[in-house]
Amino acid sequence: MATKDETNPTETESDESTITQIFDVVARAAPEIRSGLPGRRIYAEEDNPSGETQMEADVYADDLLCERIGDIDGVGEYASEERPAVIDTGSGLSVCVDPLDGSSNLKPNNTMGTIVAVYDAPIPATGADMLAAAYVLYGATTTMIVARDDTVTEYVIQEDGEYEAVREDITLPDDPTVYGFGGRVPDWVESFTEYARDIESDASMKLRYGGSMIGDVNQILTYGGIFAYPTLQDSPEGKLRVQFEGYPVGYIIETAGGRSSDGEQSLLAVEKDELHARTPVYVGNEELIEKLEAAFAED
Known part of the structure; x- marks a missing residue:
């Protein structure tokens, strides 16, 4: 132990x-x-x-x-x-x-x-x-x-x-240019769907989603933007595991000057007492995460 x-x-x-x-x-x-x-x-x-x-x-x-x-x-x-x-x-x-x-x-x-x-x-x-x-x-x-x-x-x-x-001393670029959102689109909750549509309508943002969280997060760390595996209608806790994915990815992005969130708070503030517990994951540039949390807060 x-x-x-x-x-x-x-x-x-x-x-x-x-x-x-x-x-x-x-x-x-x-x-x-x-x-x-x-x-x-x-x-x-x-x-x-x-x-x-x-x-x-x-x-x-x-x-x-x-x-x-x-x-x-x-x-x-x-x-x-x-x-x-x-x-x-x-x-x-x-x-x-x-x-x-x-x-x-x-x-x-x-x-x-x-x-x-x-x-x-x-x-x-x-x-x-x-x-x-x-x-x-x-x-x-x-x-x-x-x-x-x-x-x-x-x-x-x-x-x-x-x-x-x-x-060395890697930080997220100030001008974000990529995004990647996981989960089936029909299963997204309404607040996230509206947020995603706003991101997609921004001509400066390009879709980068490859089905490997680390590959997608590396795009965010390289070009700036936002990655999300969100809360879903049939899976409120999302797909990713807190101990193995949520905490370490949140820690890396925050250390690089970005922000992480479960929709309400930093991923590093999430507390789960089960080894394989899940959490929604949102990581990226600070202003993009702030807008996301604001969208969830309006529900």
Whole structure:
């Protein structure tokens, strides 16, 4: 079970070292995950805890990351979107992972990613417990975005697992140009539908939606704009999981000067006590999120 010793004067230094090791392991595992995808484009025999059919690639990435991250001294818990319960790995920080975000994109060969959240509290943790977050994007190149110490950095990962920073102190552009909205349009609630139509009518905004949240969020981080997987009529809590997607993506976007929301408050203020709990997710430039929250407040 993850524990925190408030009396330990070297706690911060120890945490920093552990976080560095976590992201080093993730970066070095990324080429293995990517190279393992071609032979694992078929469905596994089981569903994940959220009721989604697993791909063999999901299971492969999860097993690899669980073993590698779990072996790090200073990591006390490992939790995955693909597992029903938290894995006890000793004592120290807690790590939540979405091993292969967007694995349904394997069949059409679109972008996918890996999401990592680091907490200094037992899982399920809260947004206030987050120390760092990152995602790997398997696109034309393999990159890793890391948010820690109040800054966001992009790294390019080479085939041998070596990685180097290519952009530092990343912030969302002031003039947003892209948007991406998930869920079936007929299932959108009225307030979000009206907001979406307003965004779509803006000639300066272009639709960018690829079915992998990390791919879509990376567009927002690069060009500015808004990504949403909203509350739906038949699913008020949306689709995305708080621990594995909502908190880390909210943390990254907010660290980059943007805003996140569940429609009423920052994603980092959302509190859910169930490991696989869901939340609506809205992230992007501050003014776009403010307008969205205003639209929901009018209901």
